[in-house]
Amino acid sequence: MQTARAYWLETMDRIARPVLEALSQGRLRERMPVRGKLPREDRAQYTYLEAFGRTMTGLAPWLELEGLTGEEARLQGAYRRMALAALHQAVTPGAPDEMNFSHGHQPIVDAAFLAHALLRAPHALLEALPAQDRAHLLDKLRATRTRKPPVCNWLLFSAMIEALLYRAGAPDWDPMRVDLAVRLHFDWYKGDGFFGDGPAFHMDYYNSYVIQPMLIDVLRTVAGEDAEWRAMLERAQTYGAHHATFLEHLIMPDGGYPVLGRSSAYRFGCFQMLAQAALQDLLEEGIAPAQARCALTQAIRRVMAFDNFDADGFLEIGVCGRQPDMGEEYISTGSLYLCMAVFLPLGLPPAHPFWSAPDADWTMKRMWRGDPMRCEHAL
Template identity: 25%
Template sequence: MKLPPEDRTLSPHTGYARAHWVAVADGLLDAAWRWASPGKARLDLPGPASASGVRSDGLEGFARTFLAAAFRVAGDGDPHNWLERYAAGLDAGTRTPGRDDAESWPVILGHDVAGQPMVESASVALGLRLTRPWLWDRLDSRTQDRVEAWLRGALRHTPAPNNWYLFPFTVAGFLDDVGRGDAETARARDRALELLEGWYRGDGWYADGDGRAFDYYNGWALHLYPVLDAHLAGKPAHHGERLREHLNSLRLWFGADGAPLHFGRSLTYRFAAVSAIGLGAVTGDTPLRPGLSRRLLSGALKYFLDRGAVDDRGILSLGWHGPHPPTTQFYSGPGSPYWASKAFACLLAPADHPLWTSTEESDDTDTIRAEPAPGFLLQKADGVVRLHNHGSDHLRPHEAESADDPHYSRFAYSTCTGPTAKDNAADNHFAVVAGGVRSVRRRIHPLGAGQGDGWGWAASWHRPIFKTAAVPGLRVESVTVARGRDEVRVHRVVGAPPGATVEQTGWAAESVLKPLSGWTGQDEVRAPHGTAYTPWVSLPRLTGDLDGTTVFIAHAVLGTEATDLDVTEEGIRWPDGFTVRITFDPLEVTAG
């Protein structure tokens, strides 16, 4: 990818300026369009098909790259005539929807019946809204009618019970904007906003549905669509203050090297993780100084470009740095990574905007931040961010607790490690072992989170699951305390069956895991399938025996050096005298 020379005066940390963002958008578009169908309705990018099939994947390639083109054109015009291609594709794709040929788009149905086209309808609608003067207004009326008819499928079928309700919301917003709104569009918008209110949990955090799923969808979907909708309509952003609150947390989700926390699903969208930061800068709904916003934006973009996210054909691969299948989901296809296009929302800020003219700033000071709403504890030390998860499990209220989900079930995630593969030893995991079977952690019940001067804590409990079964009365209560680079992991096991044991693993990287109380054994365990960061890894492991209600305390450090902590009658003590005391029934975490 051809990039301009770095500007280390304006951008001392990344060297990237607005011209780099424009160049990346153009480079990604140019490469992707080499895989277009003859009529330009599908971009059939190379790679394994998703569960939705190759026709849906081709639409996905068209729609998601259209979003990148739309942000680029809305910010700078269309010097490369990208929109001529998308206009031709719109015409060809909507002539005979549902037909099995090289151009026709799939019809939009419900989420449980080949539902992926509903997702893509939002990118098509948003792209059309952003580029209306250049594209929609120049289409003939018959093509406009066909495009509307196809989009209305999103209003007439049932979305998945999560952020998907914002897809018909976005379609309806476009139709309203071009004078084609009616009672059907009003219902779609009202329903989405009603659900969004119910999903808001405070402190800038939405759950992605009725359960406790908190991850990057909070920024790149649940905040992005309503705030951008209001901005494009020229209306006050009712949800803008919530975005502002969220960015206070999201700014801490990136390491000094620009890496986002490797946590949650759809991580193959990569630098889409910063889309809410760019949007906040554009709309003014941000607590961040412009130079810091650009540092976060460009840091994430550069992080992935420098590590092979774009392959030698110029295509975003399915994975993290390069290709990595465990990072993807069943719905991921060759066009899926192009939801990264949402990051180009920052191009809506013109070249003379403070986002681009301010000198790049960095804030890499060590930080501890408790997030009670999602049940997170953020720990930033030595430029690396750790997230201690005591609240996000991606389970709907009616779903059974079953198989392990590495993207949510681990106790800790970071900006320089990924979870081990599903069929390997689990990193950062506390397991009860009964009958030779290790338990998994699925539904997470938060017990609280808080912070003091330079330290913080988060707590939760879970019911250990053995394959598809649970032991009646068995419960694990867990507390993480973070201070500096140190993590103290405390687990109380209640109701264990006779003969059961426990295991605690550490980070999937060079790390320390020291027993403080309750443990009887210490060794290492291999994870030969590695992580998104390394092809092979071994994990430190502690083991212990259960005898009634038992408490286990461990000291973990992501790194090779650890301070000496002691467990005394007063609590867990650091060498400088700082002490944390943890009690159960009721749970209390205090420092002195």
Template identity: 25%
Template sequence: MNHVETINGTSRKELVDLLEKLVEPLITHFDREGPGLKFDTGGTHYSETTRQIEALFRPLWGIVPLLAGGTEYKGLERYIARLKEGINPEHPHYFGETHHYDQRLVEMAVIGLALCICGEKWLGFFNEKEQKQLHAWLNQINDRDIPKNNWIFFRILVNHGFRLNGFTYNEDMLKNDLEMVHSFYRSEGWYVDGYPDQIDYYVPFAIHFYGLVYAKTAGENDHHARIFVERSKEFAQSFACFFDGYGAAVPFGRSMTYRFAQVAFFSAAIFAEIEVLPYSEMKWLVVEHLKHWMKQSIYSHDGLLTVGYYYRNHVFTEGYNAFGSPYWALKTFLLLGLPEEHPFWSISEKAPDLPSKKLITPARFIVTRDQKNRQVQLYTAGLHCEPHTHCDAKYEKFVYSSVFGFSVSKGQLNLRQGAFDNTLAVSLDPERYYKMRYEKSDYQVTEDYLLTNWNPYEGVKIRSIIVPFTPFHFRIHMIETDKTIYLADGSFALGFDVDGANIQKKIMTESNQIKVMSDEHQVGVIDFSHHSELEFVFGEPNSNIMKDQTFIPTAKDKVEKGKHLLIHGFYGSFIDDAILESHCYIEENEIILSVGQEKVSIPKQLLNLEKQHTA
């Protein structure tokens, strides 16, 4: 049961009310002993003390913009009092001396935000001695090693905030950090998150977000600010495609427990007063996205945000996801930094007109949407992330969906534990130890298809060619193996409630295809090879980030030593969507694929595993 009502309008007051409802349940936990807040359990790669500090700092991502926009949250004095204790080296609740790569360095960023966007108001809560203590504790970030990724912006915000408020800051560090961020840039507004093959939501809700905060608060002639603005305008043209007509974004990559931070980029653009899209369209994206999330089961019984995605779920989360981590979602409320009288609040919202297919070359994506704009599908190739939890499932599946989400493995002993939706799983044993693609593979992305070469085992080469016809897509797998292997090509994962009788009524099986239906959706697989074994795999409970019970229609094959060609078709759609007739014709020089009136030709030379295809 949700404990926060959805929003109906688009006024600043209604968003303020929503924010206050989200943070209000935290107030009762200030009465407990400790340096921060403690309201749940669960381990992380950092200490319990740091988990409490994180839980104290994260809500400030919404509360600070509220203050900047002229509204002081009534519970702010509780946060300030706890902060004053934490920055005082003589107090038992001192936040402590940090070390290299310390999680506490991450949490400093929101104080940097406060110094940047409402420094005078913020510092007004601290006397001269306390301001010196605040500066001293934050300044540790200049003497610590941090990852060369989005973390660089935490130090930028702190030093920029120092500079704006007359504190001593590390000028050389600030200059070098800004240049490092620029080194992450690729093209069309897209960055990598520090590592060459890691592209995910940290591009919008971290790198661009912080860049827009910097641009808003830097001087008019600051060339870094101009660069951040220009890139954000270009980025918005493709990133808007990640949202479907209900305001839902495609879940993909790590840190999905931050939930509605997915749309925080547009909040940052609104706050920075930069029309990366028309204000009316950005307003629609932010408001509809929040409406969508307020309908999900994301709260505990007492109204606190939980760790998970559509429901409380620790299975898929990262080692840095503590009980307070989900409050990073409050970054979406940065637009409250605009005061009540700002003309933005009187603008009517309008849904953006987005293309049915968008090739995003620098990000290695094809983003598609169905005709009724009810589902967005994200096709990927050549991405790789390490060493976080379930990176194979979060980055290297063939397609991700705003409706069906994705699943992560709870074990490798069988296909049920593996929950291999939208991927090809490979095993040397027909009964256990399946694994999916997880490697730095060469790839090619075009308007019509995505191609990757990968090697799950020594002596096994696979070339996978994915051809989108959303909500349908083809997968062509060319396999060369020196041993017998077992394959499982999984479709979308369909959520359902456990009821054996009703499930049987909603399963359909034909000679070369199977599908399963719920009251709203349908998913299925078609075997164009005409020799695959089709099976409904019951995904291990809680393996999917959207639904706690799932069916995954799967095509299974035993492949002997030699070369083999497999062609399967998959779909995941709404129950009232007609599944158009699909065909696959293998000609002398090409493979012709069609769905309805759409047709794509794949040259047969692409099946030659000896020829490399790289970006």
């Protein structure tokens, strides 16, 4: 019988390989379609960096993991090589797949997802890059500073880019971009593990797509520089753990979950904060690691039961198969790869309880079976 980890690896490989294989060969523009509601020439400026940054942000913890053996170690080695070759193609001036970091606002978003990947795999990616590729990468990230992000979750994209520059030892990293983003987000905290997306609350998954994973990892990176940031990190991790509990409660016995708000075509990427809480051992007391594994596995299986890929293996817009009308105007093929964020726990070793503990039923499976349950409390 296939283990949960083997199923996750198989699914991750099926989603990520068409992107990284093509990009590592300098053929992503040639191979990946550009689907969406806006004209192709508009989204073609951005969709390739979207696909790359978002694929990498979910893949990175597994690339960073040491001590694997056997077939998984061989697969990891192949992906490490593809990832470094893809980075070379993405940042090298004049390369066939050189990516746009300089024009339009969308690259601020996906430069941040790529930066997040590098923070999640500093040894396997950032420190493994040849010196010239590293210099080109940092220059590309700096190029995003010429545009002003909207005053909402986008401030965390700028902060994430600066956090990566800090981690890379760049003397020109900007602490003000970091400080503004984190302070405003704490001003926008609404309670019970939810932040506003800007001053207003939005009933969607952006607390998990962006806000809480990035807030925690930005603060983890720079906390040593400032006592206030260290205190903010403690609060952010408490809020993130509670939000992860909320996400676990949304997964129904069959793996279905509420499709709410914008960007639903990111599919199970909506569970990023639950996946990150498992990766970073932040799960609240009532959520056992094996319980989170079983819940996430069932959600992945529920989505993957549909035909979500085109004939060349690239994702189609939708949640349950091809549903092109579910994509907002800013959604294109590359956007969809934020679904990769669900695979963060592959960065835990196979012996970790998340993978090794016996199967455990998740909250809604026990609830709708009529098991004895405890009442819930606000944070």
